[in-house]
Amino acid sequence: MNQRSLWDISPPVHSASPVFPGDTRYSQRWCATITPDCPVNVSAITLSPHVGAHADAPLHYDATGAAIGEIPLTPFLGTCRVIHAISCGPLIEWRHIEHAVAGLPERVLVRTYERMPQHAWDGALSAYAPDTVRRLADLGVKLIGIDTASIDPADSKTLDSHQVIRQRDMRVLENLVLDDVPEGDYELIALPLKLTQADASPVRAVLRALR
Structure with missing residues (x-):
């Protein structure tokens, strides 16, 4: 019997974290460091909001869509199911x-x-096959997540699964680490930052055992 009660499903974020080719990598510089004249360390960071575990906003795939800080948090908090489709190939089919x-x-x-x-x-x-996303939406699913960098193939120019998300007003999490998570139901906690102009937000995604 698995005795764990909490799974951190967020990858580490640092300068070597992989990003889509051409996207902005994580970088950090120190604006202040602890010295006899300064009591604190203060850094400045630059990164794409799609680095590491993240939530896409409608603005990411819809020119008139809402920024991530404008969308309700409810989809990112609550009971979820982890399903294994390991080595399924290019698309997660039904x-x-x-x-x-x-x-x-x-x-x-x-x-x-x-x-x-x-x-x-x-x-x-x-990635997700668009029909799979539609069928999940038909069953009442409001949020889908994946352990890859996108719910669409990396070379897609049409982002068909993202367009299903847009049409069905669903939410998405990408770049999750599900390596050690058994299939089953959990409590998901993956709240995006309240970034009022951004197309996505990093999240610290965790799963908690249901009690």
């Missing part, structure tokens, strides 16, 4: 997850990696 869709909660996270590559970009990442 057949890869249908074994675990009975009585779905409003949040679904799909694990595709045996071990999530936390230090290297994967251009061959697995």
Whole structure:
């Protein structure tokens, strides 16, 4: 029996964290350091809001969509189901997850990696098939998550699954680390920052055992 009660499903964020080619990597500089004349360390950071575990805002895939700080937090907090579709190939098809869709909660996270590559970009990442997203929406799912960098293939120019998210007013989490999380139901806590102009936000995503 698994005795854990909390799973941190966020990858570490640092200068070597992988990003989409051309996106802004994490960088940090020190504005002040502790010295006899200064009592604190203070840093400045630069990064894409899509580095590490993050929540996309409608603004990311809709020119008139809401920024991440404007959307309700409810989808990012509550009961979720982790479903394994390890080594499913380019797309998560319905057949890869249908074994675990009975009585779905409003949040679904799909694990595709045996071990999530936390230090290297994967251009061959697995993504959601648009029909899978539609069928999850039909079952009342409000948020989907994945352990890759995108719910669409890395080379997609049409972002078909993101467009389903837009059409069905769903939310999405990407770059989760689900390596050690058994299939089953958990409490998800993955709150985005209240960034009033941003197209996404980093999250510290955790799963908690249901009691």
